[in-house]
Amino acid sequence: MSSPESSPYSDTDAAPHGKARATEWPLWEIFIRGQHGLSHRHVGSLHAADAEGAIKNARDVYTRRNEGVSIWAVPASAIAASSPEEKGALYEPANDKVYRHPTFFDIPDEVGAM
């Protein structure tokens, strides 16, 4: 059941949800380095009051089955992200420059899988 504050059926059929409740903790993005992995990977997000709490919560939410050896917690608000509308401008020019893709080399069999 949703709490009364966030119910879309309060006065009109689709009342806006509005801002996050004042009591809600800030959002953190969690990155974990796996036991055999080399770099930290984004695993999800969670709420916590501060950085220390975010690491502890990450330990409980994301590393219950021995998944990690190192945890990073980053405030979600500190992440700068590209916007989906700019996709064309950012990535498409790469597609017609075939010389940027190393597809013209024959790989010797001895090298094996790359």
Place this chain on the structure above:
Amino acid sequence: MSDALFEYLCRMGDNTLVLGHRISEWCGVAPVLEEDIALANTALDLIGQTQLWLGLAGEVEGKGRDADQLAFHRDVWDFRNLLLVEQPNGDFGRTMMRQFLFDGWHLAQLKGLMTSSNDQIAAIAEKSVKEVTYHLERATDTVIGLGDGTEESHKRMQDALDRLYPFVGEMFIADAVDQAMVSDGIAPDPSTLRPDYDAMLDAVLAEATLQKPTDDFAHKGGKSGARHTEHLGHMLTQMQWLQRAYPDATW
């Protein structure tokens, strides 16, 4: 001798069983998702430790009872847990205060058991110490965060401390079972753990801006089984209902 050892192992196992069940009652209804999962993890750690303690208790007793039978086929007067752990959850703050007060004792106790003359006990303690170190860390942070938080959270934490502090003393009172464990080199004398516990408590409570009650009165009767509070019986009707309704049912 083996009677005292059986008693002692039941005390360790019943503490983790009863507290583990208590905090599992938060599953799905904790104030936030993250705390819900963290409490469920703690409950699972404690139930895991229960299997080891009560499993060993059954072996020592030698009457063919295993951990499940000890957990589900005994009634309230046979339980040997501290009164503190059977107290109802109350609000989230009271649950975390109870956790903090217990974890501080639990960790000191387990550290003492790591050098036990009984190898199996030392091994269980060594495994549990890692889990309980984290339990205490987490509970400490929460007690400080809520104690030194808003006016309302501070008040709730002070209420929780006032209510639960009379159950702290029992953890450190040595009786005949404890003395038998000490003389066999199996377990530390609980009364020797008190000074460090008090120092830890004072430091955390100061940071949490909470006042330790001045009255040192201690309720007793949990670990001896002489007088549990009314709450344990109610809890067992929930925890044991399936085995009571369908004795020896299995999956």
